[in-house]
Amino acid sequence: MKLKIINSDKILYEEDVFYLKAPGLNGYFQILENHTSFISILKKGNLKFKNKKKIKKNLNIEKGILKVNKNFIIILL
Known part of the structure; x- marks a missing residue:
């Protein structure tokens, strides 16, 4: 699956990954x-x-939003 991590300035990471572990609110x-x-x-x-x-x-990370759709993860920081 594809992972793309971006902030307001640039793309921080863009590559295929096996898994992702992220800090949700709960x-x-x-x-x-x-x-x-x-x-x-x-x-x-x-x-x-x-x-x-x-x-x-x-x-x-300090905070952000994560979206998963059809083996594509995008994280906005």
């Missing part, structure tokens, strides 16, 4: 391939994901 949640479509508000925390080369990545 706690962390995980997204895997073929996840149902939804939108979530993100709170301060750590985005964790693994790319297709099996390299784990972490990104600290």
Whole structure:
């Protein structure tokens, strides 16, 4: 699935990933391939994901919005 993380200035990350773990308002949640479509508000925390080369990545965030649709995740920070 595709992951794209952007802020008001630039694209921070854009690559295929195996999974994403994100800090939602009610706690962390995980997204895997073929996840149902939804939108979530993100709170301060750590985005964790693994790319297709099996390299784990972490990104600290303050807040944001996440949208999942048809194996495409977009995060606006």
